[in-house]
Amino acid sequence: MSSWNDWIGEELHELDVLQLKRECMPVRNAQLPVLSWNGKKMFNFSSNNYLGLAAHPKLKEAICRGTVAGSGGVASRLIIGHSEETELLEREIARFKKTEKALLFPNGYMANVGMLTALVTSKDAVFSDQYNHASIVDGIRLSGARLFRYRHLDLNHLEKRLKSADQKGVRHKLIITDSVFSMDGDVAPLRELVRIKEKYGAALVIDEAHGAGVFGPRGQGMAHELGVHEEIDLHMGTFSKAFGVYGAYVAGKKEWISLLVNRARSLIYTTALPPAIVSANRMALRLVTQADQRRGELKEKTVWFRKQLMQKGFAVGNSSTQIIPLYLGENARALAFSESLRQRGVFALAIRPPTVPVHTARLRFSLMANHSWEQLEQTLGYIEQVNKTMRR
Ligand SMILES: Cc1ncc(COP(=O)(O)O)c(C=O)c1O
Structure with missing residues (x-):
């Protein structure tokens, strides 16, 4: 019979091997379009604060x-x-x-x-x-x-x-x-x-x-x-x-x-x-x-951002809302993509099984009404850069 400690160790090891281990990442200003992680400012694409009201x-x-x-x-x-x-x-x-x-x-x-x-x-x-x-x-x-x-x-x-x-x-x-x-x-x-x-x-x-x-x-x-x-x-x-x-x-x-x-x-x-x-x-x-203006801005930015991704050949599935997945397939690829984006100052976490089906790991970009157009443009540029380096 295995001890509790052995069993927990084995479970964690397996998650590690499968690239499925997760941990909590301490951030600051998660309510804003720019958050801070490890003292570094990052464009925030991982919040559900779609209308940007959380810091109102x-x-x-x-x-x-x-x-x-x-x-x-x-x-x-x-x-x-x-x-x-x-x-x-x-x-x-x-x-x-x-x-x-x-x-x-x-x-x-x-x-x-x-x-x-x-x-x-x-x-x-x-x-x-x-x-x-x-x-x-x-x-x-x-x-x-x-x-x-x-x-x-x-x-x-x-x-x-x-x-x-x-x-x-x-x-x-x-x-x-x-x-x-x-x-x-x-x-x-x-x-x-x-x-x-x-x-x-x-x-x-x-x-x-x-x-x-x-x-x-x-x-x-x-x-x-x-x-x-x-x-x-x-x-x-x-x-x-x-x-x-x-x-x-x-x-x-x-x-x-x-x-x-x-x-x-x-x-x-x-x-x-x-x-x-x-x-x-x-x-x-x-x-x-009363937030019609915010809803309008969110929609405009979402439509534009998704269209840009599609024109650059990225797979975004059937998204038609403020949640835009960038499908990458295997866990390791999604993790590496996410990490490379973080190095460039973009925070978009890799979503992996069991949250999504196996072989469909992705980055989930969720847009906020108060993302600036410059933030969106720069992010698209970084996504393209990372994609190129990963193809090499
Ligand atoms: C579709 C859906 N339902 C329910 C929940 C749970 O809501 P809450 O975060 O308020 O517990 C979430 C997210 O967390 C969700 O995405």
Whole structure:
């Protein structure tokens, strides 16, 4: 029998050999387009702060204002953790998403896990896009529901899986998808998914972590952009990305939300968010709804940056959003590319399995509205330089 230390050593060694070992890298100013790493300034292409709001003075002020009430959330939501300000925030989210109700969660991971475990059990079937976020996968696993993964964006495959579930006598069917995929930057065909959910009597739940704030009128999200928001049963979104703060929400019909209040263990058995965060999320919501100019700039820069990469012959897949992957294939190549870019002052981390499928390691460039055109131009130049040196 091997000792714990031997086993841990072997596991780490294997990760090393496979070029899959990761470590936390201490950085400063991650909220800005230029961060600092090891005392060196770098263009920051690794944040989800798409609208550049995370360092907004009004958000910092809102954090300070919230803190006047105290530092901690002090109890779980069903005890005394549901402050008056949380109630206001939830009403504001519901208004923003045009739903009857909304429920604040500590973060997006817990929102997905809580929502799924509250809604489905071993009697039910969940149909999940192959590239859905890990928090969705974990929520399904924990719920015990039957998992039917369908190939990424492949609606024929989804329909086949729905038909096969019908033959197996499941109680309820639930289709779940990211609206904007976090590592590929492509978009789920929500209109077609609505048609399919109606055809098969399924529920449709979407994760707008990377869509809310960026797409739709006033940043309401991709479902609103595509005009299908009323057909979505639950909308999940997070405050940690375009909104620049922390926390997440699930929005939908009042009975659905009420079930989550009663059954979502990741809501019930944890302390409420601190007042500073609740206060900042209210301000972030206001800023996001007024951020048309930032959304416009982000879109313009994204379209240009992606087009330049494509014209230079780089593989960016089907990205049509602010998330632009540069596919490199093997882990070693992605790591070397990322490291060479860092030496030139560009911070874009290599994304490797298990976050993405094997042989599809990539650099994930996420753009911010406040990247300057010069930063983008210089970065493209560095990408070309690194590519040339790596081909030699
Ligand atoms: C698609 C998606 N869903 C959920 C989450 C989790 O959100 P949070 O960071 O708020 O926990 C993330 C990212 O972290 C994500 O990319």
